[in-house]
Amino acid sequence: MSANPASATTEKPSGSGFRIPKVPFWAQIVAGLALGVLLGWLARSQDVSWLKDTLGQIGDIFVQLLKLAVAPLVFFAILVSITNLRKVNNAARLATQTLIWFMITSLIAVGIGLTIGLLTNPGAGTGLTPQDGKLPKKEGTWIDFLTGIIPTDVITPFTELNVLQIVFMAAVAGVAALKLGEKAKPILTFSESVLELLQKALWWVIRLAPIGTVGLIGFAIADYGWDLIGKYATFTADVYIGCALVLFGVYPLLLALVAKVNPIQFFKGAWPAIQLAFVSRSSVGTMPVTVKVTERLGVPKEYTSFAVPFGATTKMDGCAAIYPALAAIFIAQIFDVQLGIQDYLLIAFVSVVGSAATAGLTGATVMLTLTLSTLGLPLEGVGLLMAIDPILDMMRTATNVAGQALVPVVVAAREKILDHDAYNAASASPVDDRDDRDAREAEQKVTVPATA
Template identity: 65%
Template structure:
């Protein structure tokens, strides 16, 4: 199997999973569906199991290693800026497609039977989602944003303490190496996990549920495709002077895994490895990628809520004005951070609907096909999470261009070849104004 490129292995798992899913659905083989569900679920659980210690130790080590770097704050600011810029472009695509396609016109659904989802979003989730009630709870629940917050606080404290904190920092470096080694054992199982995840999705949902919502489903896929194939390449060319084909060759394993796993957080380790292979310094990538996995969601927090809000408004006969569309854009850019500690695009959608004053029950109309929509949404999320660090690194002059050009020619499971530079090397410093 090592002779077969890793991305090809995942593609083979995808094809075989679709085939087995259709067999299970056509022949009503419950045992096969259950097996596929178990295989896919265990793979995602293993990925998520490694995420909390990976994020915490990586950020703690990165904060301490930035002791001699003077532009860390600027890198963080520019990362957040480009998160916002690309989110604004993505929500513009969603609103534009919604106005062109009218996804809710002519749709006959039983709105009286629709109920609001159990979990809904609110603006107070921003503060309560960042600060944990206790540090253990953040790790038990796998709340990545809270873990990032804790890691930043602990890393900053260790940085200020200095020499007495070196044993603690050394422990985190050792734990990071151990977690990364164990993690790649899990990543090698990605083709098998892909088979189970996509197979269960096809066996459980099929495609017959899409008929009443065909226009909306098509609009979501087309909108995400425009972001992936038009918006992102333009950003790469205009802002970073980077070849888009090289970017997608390097980021493809993460995008592919995101499509089938439907989890930005579960894909986080692969996304970070892909970003490093694209030439982004590990110190910076260990900040930008975990932040992106919780706050950078162009599929779930931009394209989808915009289209879904227009759909719900049309189904319930509510006319939206210019102010409403501006509110959709505002929620997409800012709201993703407010719901970062929660799971799923439904929470983001309910936040958008409540801000516009639309019925929250409208979100319930879309729950039946949400897993199918979530595949392309998550792939778009992860592509954006890899895009921004790459563009920022290119603009700041810290991107390894030779690594970027060679990223697509190497297997993801091969060693990166370099470790994070020691503190004080100034690898992230730049003379750009």
């Protein structure tokens, strides 16, 4: 036996037999996808109802566990992220740049969605009729959106999971804490501790993602089948192609031309968050992973802790830009409604201003009804898309989360606070809850140059 302690720790105990190799997290996700497709196909082709129900329950439990932490996680993440800006010089400039790039990328995304929709006519030849639609359970209007920001009490937003109102309360509390200064220090310490606790608990849920993947994908295949997907083939392809163009076309161009960094390194570092978003269909549920991969890409911790939570509730290139643009064209064609230039401009406006309505949760029904009501299109059209929505939501959410990591990288690079050595060293290795104890915690206060 070697006298070297390091080598001694790696030596197998005598008689222990072989050790099972550790399977990478991404491989677990892929295996879950493959197993889910197989079980879903078996459940549908052999009409095994108990298997279909079991897959549905597994998927629902996983999503419910993610949602369980959403309300307190959003509140404390936004509160702490705003107060963390006190550690950053020229914080107002950083926040403004972040918002501007959110809007720029959303406009590009909605433009791509509209272009694809006008070129492919996704509502033509589907065999669907207006009678196939039904009114959604939840609707969104501008009056609801504007008046719904302010809660009537502090409890209801948490019990009804109204993320927009939770964000409002957290923002007010964060600004108030900044104004109080040292007097608010006990509250901030408590908030940071609660946020750490919530993130730790959420990590345990995230580790269940491969099992959740089996249930979510399996139930989708068992319940919807390929026949239903066939009716929406053009629309489904449009959503996936539109998201892919933004994800693998627009984002790399912004990284190369604006941030002047290697786009491949971005995808290496951000991949754990992107793949989890694809499976979980929740930007908020993926937020702890998004925070860590963004830090690993060299964005300062203080700025990341503001930009990513802010983006997880407002930055939705997939759900709030590409999807409503395509969906509006699809529904207008089904209901034989002609859209004009002014309608397309309204879609772009709603996508940029109303994206907070999606709230980073699974699905984009509220955003879609907000878009349809603004255009005067029948809300029954939402019912046409609900059956196929889970399949579309996977790609949409992956695009959302990639954008939520991209913008902080672009802004940090433009403001010359990006750690290029960390960025170039980023890899697609798994992210875990120990990554936040890295060397960057010892970094000094971030300084943003006063001029561009």
